[in-house]
Amino acid sequence: MPDKATARLTQRDIARLAKVSQTTVSLVLNNRSDASARIPAETRDRVLKVIRETGYQADPLARRMTKQRNQILGVFTYESVFPSASGDFYHPFLAGIEDRAERLGWDLLLFTSAPVTDGHRRIFHENNRLRIADGCLLLGREIPADELARLIAEDYPFVSVGRRDDAGGPVPYVGADYGTATRTVAERAQALGHRRIAFVGLGVGAESSADRLRGFRAAAGPRAPHLPTLDRSPGEVLDDLLDRRITAAFVEERADAIALYAAAAERGVDVPGDLSVVALGDATRAAASDLDFSGFHVPRRAMGVRAVELLEAVLSGTATEQQLLLPCELTDGITLTPPEGA
């Protein structure tokens, strides 16, 4: 009896049992019938019989060795993949990625080994393992330009989920068209009669922030007010809005919109009666609300799907356009109505 468990069967074993060469076993297994490899039915059956009797299965690793690709799709997230606090912002992206990866027969490698420092991961560190994967998807609000530049310089196949500015070259991405969406909802508000509108949020830093502010300015003009949220309570922001007699606030971050709405309710300020509130995307921080905000949603799932498809195209060399913006899903909602007296 084989004391050391069952030493895994190999093609050599099958070959021995079927009295053929390992080559023949391989040919039979791969069902090859080219001119260069003819296996008569008799021999083929003999080999197949042995395979059936022994329950032999080819080692998938050895099999992949001779292929060029590993069928591993890297996923690099600049925050934790499974965050406990930040709500489910990334979830739909990942669902889309998983869906497509599954369809392509790829496994997903999450680079959790990259240490998180200051709440951010860095791609390039001591022992970066990027090259374990065939290619990589990048997720995160902000991705340092130097890291992108290095990926490009090293010619590593990757796709960013979310638009990124050039970094020593164009960055392949599948993003959401925040600019157009923001501009559209701002124009819609203007059509309803709003004349005093403001952008509420960061507006700088990440591309996604800048794109929204840019879209807003495209509709509202370069001097339209931009109210920061950083280090200010929702109440303070609300006061600021009211002081300036703003009639419609375009809030970059949905969580802030929700907080603003709550502050207004508490203060007895009616939304949208006294103030319309437009949400420019989805909550990236935990924030529960059933309220049907006017504004738009980010096509997160679709972005994940398309990002995988683009990476696959890049890897197989069939990619033509490497930068793709998907339209956001506008929602009418109930928080945008004509201003009082309009």
Place this chain on the structure above:
Amino acid sequence: MPDKATARLTQRDIARLAKVSQTTVSLVLNNRSDASARIPAETRDRVLKVIRETGYQADPLARRMTKQRNQILGVFTYESVFPSASGDFYHPFLAGIEDRAERLGWDLLLFTSAPVTDGHRRIFHENNRLRIADGCLLLGREIPADELARLIAEDYPFVSVGRRDDAGGPVPYVGADYGTATRTVAERAQALGHRRIAFVGLGVGAESSADRLRGFRAAAGPRAPHLPTLDRSPGEVLDDLLDRRITAAFVEERADAIALYAAAAERGVDVPGDLSVVALGDATRAAASDLDFSGFHVPRRAMGVRAVELLEAVLSGTATEQQLLLPCELTDGITLTPPEGA
């Protein structure tokens, strides 16, 4: 210039650049310093420098071929990892896994390449790639015994998240002690005066179901009623409970408890006045409710953490006990009070 993109770097390339042999590169990489392999600091540094400059990473497949650790932790989920519908049941497990993997410097490989058929994945299929990872964690409500048996037979290192029955041998797992938790809350209800109590749910099939029913029976006796939920609306279940003059229902699935509560509210049945409702765990289906149910929660995050730790112990051969049950978190809640007239 290399027109054919980046032909993946190999140790041979590194060797050539560093003017040493492939063997030396391998030795340096594996930091070997036996008597049989002495690499002076000077040579080592030269090799490391080239590796750093080129960003070389060992091919995990080739590496696994010759059996070695890869720092890759496989995660096999029997449903989608990122489900769109099923709520967030798996999320905390994965958060725990990610946390520990990060601390150990491991990457997470999600086996999304395993095709989902009938809503379930199968580990063993055409082209299973389990062995890319050093070991694997298994997640899912039900895991076919034959798959577990085969993993055991093949001596593949794995740990199940959730208790599993023996399958041709003991299954290594980190589970939740549903039995004790259910028994404890049932006894607590009895101490409050409840005499007519019932178990509501599947009670069979998955170990997690059976464990709860067993715990319930341990407190309530072997003949205590067990009401099925399958193919019955919450209203029907409620009728059944009232017909039997049950004063406390122990509901296996939190989503069912929520639905039952809603049905009762609609019917004018007071919970817990007319009927106490105990939730035996967390919702595995999407179901939102702020209600503070009496019952318990599953220590999901901790289970994920401990499962990684156990697998690490298994891999390094230091594991002593391979089956671990963590206590559930009992919650007093507001849906269990003494029965009327007690």
Place this chain on the structure above:
DNA sequence: CGGCTTTAGTAATCCGAATTAGCAGCACCA
């Protein structure tokens, strides 16, 4: 019968790493 083609199969390599065996060169010692 000799030359050419087809058939049926095998030996040799390769994939990218890890590992084993072994080989020069030098120091030290008797």
Place this chain on the structure above:
DNA sequence: TGGTGCTGCTAATTCGGATTACTAAAGCCG
């Protein structure tokens, strides 16, 4: 001055399977 041992490295082999190159035998033709 030859033997022993250490140092520093490399050639060769292995893992399991895919592929290429090649060969032995049979079939066909004139």
